[in-house]
Amino acid sequence: MASRSTATCDAIPRLKVLRTRAALREALGEAARPVGLVPTMGWLHDGHRELIRRARVDSATTVVTLFVNPRQFNEAADYTKYPRSEARDLAICEDEGVDIVFMPDVEEVYPPGFDTTVSVGAVANPLEGTARPGHFDGVATVVAILFSLVGAERAYFGQKDAQQVMVIRQMARDLAIGTDVVACPTVREPDGLALSSRNVHLSPEQRRAAPVLRRALLAARAAWDAGERSATALRQTMLGVLAAEPLADVEYVSVADGRTLEELGDVDGPALASLAVRFGTTRLIDNEPLE
Numbered sequence: 596m597a598s599r600s601t602a603t604c605d606a607i608p609r610l611k612v613l614r615t616r617a618a619l620r621e622a623l624g625e626a627a628r629p630v631g632l633v634p635t636m637g638w639l640h641d642g643h644r645e646l647i648r649r650a651r652v653d654s655a656t657t658v659v660t661l662f663v664n665p666r667q668f669n670e671a672a673d674y675t676k677y678p679r680s681e682a683r684d685l686a687i688c689e690d691e692g693v694d695i696v697f698m699p700d701v702e703e704v705y706p707p708g709f710d711t712t713v714s715v716g717a718v719a720n721p722l723e724g725t726a727r728p729g730h731f732d733g734v735a736t737v738v739a740i741l742f743s744l745v746g747a748e749r750a751y752f753g754q755k756d757a758q759q760v761m762v763i764r765q766m767a768r769d770l771a772i773g774t775d776v777v778a779c780p781t782v783r784e785p786d787g788l789a790l791s792s793r794n795v796h797l798s799p800e801q802r803r804a805a806p807v808l809r810r811a812l813l814a815a816r817a818a819w820d821a822g823e824r825s826a827t828a829l830r831q832t833m834l835g836v837l838a839a840e841p842l843a844d845v846e847y848v849s850v851a852d853g854r855t856l857e858e859l860g861d862v863d864g865p866a867l868a869s870l871a872v873r874f875g876t877t878r879l880i881d882n883e884p885l886e
């Protein structure tokens with residue numbers, strides 16, 4: 596009998612899949628604390644899995660949100676073709692022992708009459724902020740809503756989107772939201788390519804070329820390790836590596852202050868080397884802290 600009841604217990608799915616703000620609030624009312632939040636746009640990969648695992652270690656209740664946020668896409672085509680699969684994502688969440696998945700419709704996040712934008716200042720302006728106008732307003736707005744709805748003790752983000760982490764930290768601090776932002780290391784393919792939901796759009800040829808981002812960053816890192824402190828020289832090092840890859844269409848390379856993201860002349864403190872490169876219509880980003 597004992598083993599039968601254990602089997603029955605195991606068969607009960609623990610994962611709650613919720614689609615409305617009201618259902619989420621109700622589930623969280625009775626959830627064990629602390630709560631860990633992992634906000635995602637779905638099409639989960641091993642990078643997301645690592646965030647979930649980290650959240651589970653720290654938390655009594657792990658909440659994953661799956662929401663392709665239209666407000667953070669500055670190109671309509673990028674939003675339309677963003678990969679989506681509820682079944683696939685839910686299977687991964689189940690596999691990772693997630694407690695609650697929140698997967699709302701657009702109208703549930705932005706109900707009729709919604710008319711607020713959260714706009715972070717200086718740290719949101721350079722790099723991705725310049726390359727993708729409105730992107731960080733969309734990110735800060737949706738993350739503020741999710742932070743407010745979930746009220747988690749901690750939320751987990753990937754260092755792959757280093758500027759995003761800085762923007763969200765600034766937003767949470769300024770709006771007095773008591774959720775700690777935890778940055779987790781970038782998860783990579785064996786050849787160095789950072790995992791990204793957008794990698795699925797790369798052709799086999801582009802996929803073979805894409806690790807050039809990592810090689811460029813590692814070349815800058817090696818030069819910095821060897822004592823190079825001219826940011827211009829470090830940018831040139833990255834551009835030199837990228838130039839050798841004909842499929843790589845460089846949008847920017849940057850060596851910026853690690854706290855403000857202002858472009859540097861000389862690297863004399865914590866810095867961030869970062870880049871954005873297009874392969875056809877697929878845009879990839881990556882970064883390497885220099886500290």
Ligand code: AMP
Nearest residue numbers: 635636637642752753755756781782790
């Ligand atoms: P996304 O679904 O692309 O919006 O990403 C959701 C979260 O996963 C963000 O905090 C990302 O920074 C993080 N993330 C995406 N790719 C990776 C990766 N390769 N390694 C670690 N975290 C990642």
